Amino acid sequence: MANPMASQAPQGDAKSLQDLREKSILAAEETIRKASSRPDLHLVQAIQALDDSDKFLNITATRAAEWYGLHFPELAQMVQDNVALCRLVLAAGKRDGFNAELLQGRGLTEKKIEAILTAKERSKGGELSDADLARVRSLSSLAVELSGEREKLNEYVESAMHRIAPNVCEVAGATIGARLMAKAGGLDRLATLPASTIQILGAEKALFRALRTGARPPKHGILFQHEAVHAAPKWQRGKIARTIANKVAIAARVDYYRGSEEASIKAGLDKRLESIREKYKEPPPRQPERRERPQQRRDRPRDRRQKYRRR
Amino acid sequence: MSRILREERHGRTFLLTPNLAKGQRVYNEELVVREGAEYRTWDPFRSKLAAAILKGLPDDMVREGDRVLYLGTSTGTTPSHVSDIVGDGGLVIGVEFAPRVAREFVEKVARQRKNVIPYIVDARDPSKYNVSRVDVVYCDIAQPDQTEIALANCAAMLEPGGRLLLVVKSRSIDVLKEPERVFREERAKLESAGFRVVAATDLGPFEKDHAMIYAKSGGRG
Numbered sequence: 188m189a190n191p192m193a194s195q196a197p198q199g200d201a202k203s204l205q206d207l208r209e210k211s212i213l214a215a216e217e218t219i220r221k222a223s224s225r226p227d228l229h230l231v232q233a234i235q236a237l238d239d240s241d242k243f244l245n246i247t248a249t250r251a252a253e254w255y256g257l258h259f260p261e262l263a264q265m266v267q268d269n270v271a272l273c274r275l276v277l278a279a280g281k282r283d284g285f286n287a288e289l290l291q292g293r294g295l296t297e298k299k300i301e302a303i304l305t306a307k308e309r310s311k312g313g314e315l316s317d318a319d320l321a322r323v324r325s326l327s328s329l330a331v332e333l334s335g336e337r338e339k340l341n342e343y344v345e346s347a348m349h350r351i352a353p354n355v356c357e358v359a360g361a362t363i364g365a366r367l368m369a370k371a372g373g374l375d376r377l378a379t380l381p382a383s384t385i386q387i388l389g390a391e392k393a394l395f396r397a398l399r400t401g402a403r404p405p406k407h408g409i410l411f412q413h414e415a416v417h418a419a420p421k422w423q424r425g426k427i428a429r430t431i432a433n434k435v436a437i438a439a440r441v442d443y444y445r446g447s448e449e450a451s452i453k454a455g456l457d458k459r460l461e462s463i464r465e466k467y468k469e470p471p472p473r474q475p476e477r478r479e480r481p482q483q484r485r486d487r488p489r490d491r492r493q494k495y496r497r498r
Numbered sequence: 499m500s501r502i503l504r505e506e507r508h509g510r511t512f513l514l515t516p517n518l519a520k521g522q523r524v525y526n527e528e529l530v531v532r533e534g535a536e537y538r539t540w541d542p543f544r545s546k547l548a549a550a551i552l553k554g555l556p557d558d559m560v561r562e563g564d565r566v567l568y569l570g571t572s573t574g575t576t577p578s579h580v581s582d583i584v585g586d587g588g589l590v591i592g593v594e595f596a597p598r599v600a601r602e603f604v605e606k607v608a609r610q611r612k613n614v615i616p617y618i619v620d621a622r623d624p625s626k627y628n629v630s631r632v633d634v635v636y637c638d639i640a641q642p643d644q645t646e647i648a649l650a651n652c653a654a655m656l657e658p659g660g661r662l663l664l665v666v667k668s669r670s671i672d673v674l675k676e677p678e679r680v681f682r683e684e685r686a687k688l689e690s691a692g693f694r695v696v697a698a699t700d701l702g703p704f705e706k707d708h709a710m711i712y713a714k715s716g717g718r719g
């Protein structure tokens with residue numbers, strides 16, 4: 188067992204040993220300081236800001252589009268995306284401002300452009316005063332700005348998730364992972380939650396309703412947004428959400444305690460999902476709607492029996 | 499000679515170690531004076547090494563003057579007692595990769611004890627802390643591949659004839675049967691790496707589903 192470094196070993200030399208110790212302690216304290224700045228709390232704020240700006244953007248852009256619709260109602264039929272419509276309002280101003288040049292280069296087809304220009308000529312909309320236009324315009328500009336901010340927040344969340352919780356990011360996706368983290372109150376809290384709680388994070392209302400009325404408890408909360416859950420047939424969703432929750436629980440612990448990426452978690456998830464899809468290919472014989480109803484006395488013992496059998 | 503003191507109280511055995519950091523406590527242990535020296539009570543429910551000794555493993559697995567590589571120090575409960583035992587002439591190289599628990603280890607143990615050197619790094623990479631050969635490798639890192647990690651550390655730093663203390667966890671449903679199997683598997687790995695298992699014990703009732711294996715490396719000794 189030749190060990191090249193052993194020759195540098197400070198054994199026997201008390202002074203160099205203390206020097207080494209002092210250096211190691213300082214390095215360790217530096218590592219601790221870095222780890223304690225809690226970047227996860229910033230990520231939690233960012234995902235909430237992202238969700239806030241989504242709502243805000245939606246409200247603002249809808250209002251601007253509706254207001255401008257008094258003047259040019261036909262436009263909304265041809266431009267469905269309200270933010271895109273706001274951009275047009277900013278560029279064109281009143282209806283008269285629309286022309287071919289202005290409409291070019293905005294991802295609109297020639298046919299649409301023509302339709303807009305035709306509609307402009309025989310619009311049923313009313314007059315728009317300068318004062319009206321000023322307000323609609325600045326509302327539109329707010330919406331466009333919000334959509335830019337939303338984009339930036341989205342990028343921030345993506346990159347922060349990769350950095351702070353690479354395994355949760357891999358298993359749940361950046362935004363869903365971040366939402367789970369926000370609901371839990373930080374990566375540290377998420378790392379201590381049991382999978383059964385993670386599975387229904389964000390479904391607290393449904394859970395309490397279930398407890399009150401005896402209805403079936405929810406099968407998924409935030410995790411319903413996960414592609415693998417909502418794209419799955421109804422009867423598989425609970426099992427899939429459960430599996431993802433299991434892996435998120437493991438991933439959060441690895442991210443929190445270790446901070447390194449572990450490919451095996453995602454691989455394990457994919458394998459489990461594969462086997463669920465295979466095994467539960469066919470819908471169960473019972474009617475899915477019936478299972479949704481509260482107080483299914485006959486259902487419950489049957490479920491429980493199944494659990495025992497599986498062990 | 500072992501620096502561990504044994505006392506019988508109310509028909510139970512208590513372990514004590516001489517406090518190397520006078521007047522200071524690391525967790526909720528008691529400080530007591532025996533024959534003019536300060537000792538700390540050693541809680542077997544908090545420390546697997548104490549549990550192993552109470553379950554019959556020898557007192558002298560760690561000795562005065564030993565250099566110990568300690569993998570998985572956590573907050574430093576057991577390492578502090580190991581530091582007491584090896585004394586001023588000994589050395590504890592403490593490795594823990596989780597900064598959040600290592601903080602307490604650094605503050606309460608490494609800062610207070612001249613024979614402890616802390617490293618917040620992964621035990622999979624001994625080159626980061628290979629600063630001395632050691633007489634003992636103590637490994638309690640709760641990883642699925644921890645035996646391999648322990649053996650790699652032994653290969654890098656353990657003296658021929660040195661000792662290995664390995665905590666194994668049996669993540670099992672069947673509490674009675676499983677540990678046996680886990681023992682056997684780990685024992686086989688150690689033996690094929692040239693270790694001789696001196697003793698092993700289950701750590702119940704102090705720690706559920708845990709066992710400690712005490713082995714010596716081949717070579718002289």
Ligand SMILES: C[S@@+](CC[C@H](N)C(=O)[O-])C[C@H]1O[C@@H](n2cnc3c(N)ncnc32)[C@H](O)[C@@H]1O
Binds near residue numbers: 621638
């Ligand atoms: C069961 S605890 C150790 C308790 C400690 N021996 C005691 O008795 O006071 C296991 C520790 O090992 C650490 N650990 C796990 N894997 C590790 C690795 N690869 N490198 C370093 N430390 C690790 C964990 O962060 C955890 O704090």
